Amino acid sequence: MTIIKCIAFVILLFPALGFAGTCGVSGGSVEGGDAVNWTADSLSDEDVQYCIDNSVTDGDTLNLPAGSATWDDQVSFDAEIHLKGAGIGSTVITHGTGTSQSLVFGTTLGESPRVSNFTLDCTSATGSWGCMAVSGASKTWRIDHMHIKDIRARGIFVDPNPNSAELYGVIDNCIFDDDASASSIAAILVYGNGDSSYTTANSLGTVDAVYIEDNTITMDYVNYDGFTDVHDGGRIVVRYNTITNIGINSHGYDSTPAPYERSIRQWEIYKNTFSATENIARAFHARGGTGVVYHNTITNTGGGGYGLQLNYFCVCTDESSCGWTECTSYPCQDQPGRGLDTGQGTAQALEPVYEWSNCGSGDEDANDDGVCDSNSGNDVDVGVYTFPTCTNPTYDNVSDIVVEDQDYYNDTKLIGYTALTYPHPLRDEAEVVPTNATQGVVLDGTTLN
Helix, strand or coil: CCHHEEEEEEEECCCCCCCCCCCCEEEEEECCCCCEEECCCCCCCHHHHHHHCCCCCCCEEEEEEEEEEEEECCCEEEECCEEEECEECCCCEEECCCCCCCCCEECCCCCCEEEECEEEECCCCCCCCCCEEEEEECCCEHHHHEEEECCCEEEEEEEEECCCCCEEEEECCEEECCCCCCCEEEEEEEEEECCHCCCCCCCCCCCCEEEECCEEECCCCCCCEEEEEEECCCCCEEEEEEEEEECEECCCHHHHCCCCCCCCEEEEEEECEEEECCCCCCEEEEEECCCCCCCCEEEEEECCCEEEEEEHHHHHHHCCCCCCCCCCCCCCCCEECECCCCCCCCCCCCCCCCCCEEEECCCCCCCCCCCCCHHHHEEEEEEEECCCCCCCCCCCHHHHHHCCCCCCCCCCCCCCCCCCCCCCCCHHHHHCCCCCCCCCCCCCCCCCC
8 A cells, every 4th residue: 555655646746757748728728619728848849749749639729938949859740730939039949850840730621720929940951841841731721920030941841742632821920031151042932733733723813822921031142042932833822021132933844854843833923022132133933834923012222133034944955954855846834824734745725924013113003003103114024034045946035935915914914813802811800911011020929819
């Protein structure tokens, strides 16, 4: 009997013995129902993962305490939970997992997981697949009020898994910046679902895309891939962001050797404020697919081109970025202005690109009349890339296969197009909605429910 009492005493006195961490309930239920607010015992990767594996269930919130920690082991979850820090700058997690991501959350169709309100320091993240990643098949995930700090390679990776899945959600009210030693960066890397995306009609103006809105990204000038880099049928909407010294980019079918990857499928780029104080080549660069680009304000004092550009590298095989053989007949596979097909290599529908009301020199078209308010000469049109040299091409240059008033139209609205309601439906109604693209970013998370 005495031995039993001693064992019971030890268990009561040291309940966490033999476990990686503890998880306590804080603040009662959240958002109605039986959802529970949990708080990790500490910010360590062991304690956070313990809570995920042993306490938190669908609908719950797991609060990360204030403080700082390095995650040497990857933290992951595949549940409809809200992983929430104490605020940008209050909860600081440093990447320590080498080439793998610090945080990965899987998703399932019909579930709405969320990650928010902390700083993720990516200084030591050198892998190609991001400092954090979202994968799976949900159309209702959210990443918000984050500081993705000191990016050296990739920040957030959006990865449908399996490849046939549609992975759509929203990234909003985040801050992105880079490590000064970086040489090639994509703050947000988006993959689509390949052939399936091209055999499905475009979804312009709907929720079926990765929405990137109300973020602030500021970079030191190096050789960047872009604020975004979109591959293999990805669909994006980039709106109401403040973008400095970097552009929006994508990859095309022209750039990837076998086994092939499809081009970006579609894009909507509008109401962003772009500015370049360094020699930046492009504010927007698309190498395939279709979309609309309108009502952006562009200020360029850095001496580079920093405009709106379409491209297809395999018009010229001298171009080092061409991963295939030369395109010898119009239209080229997945070129800008082409879309719906029945599979790779089949005939593709003509789906032109449309541009209107983009203004340079900090100007804008507030009246939506197609004329920049301060000076009509500030109008910025979409152009096509020109190769410096090309040896014995079938076509002399990109403009021979990406043709104005056929594959793309300047100063022309897309008839029947309507943008999705702003802000994105997944965002909290309690949030203060900014009136323009120069809004501030909430740093302490106090506006979140």
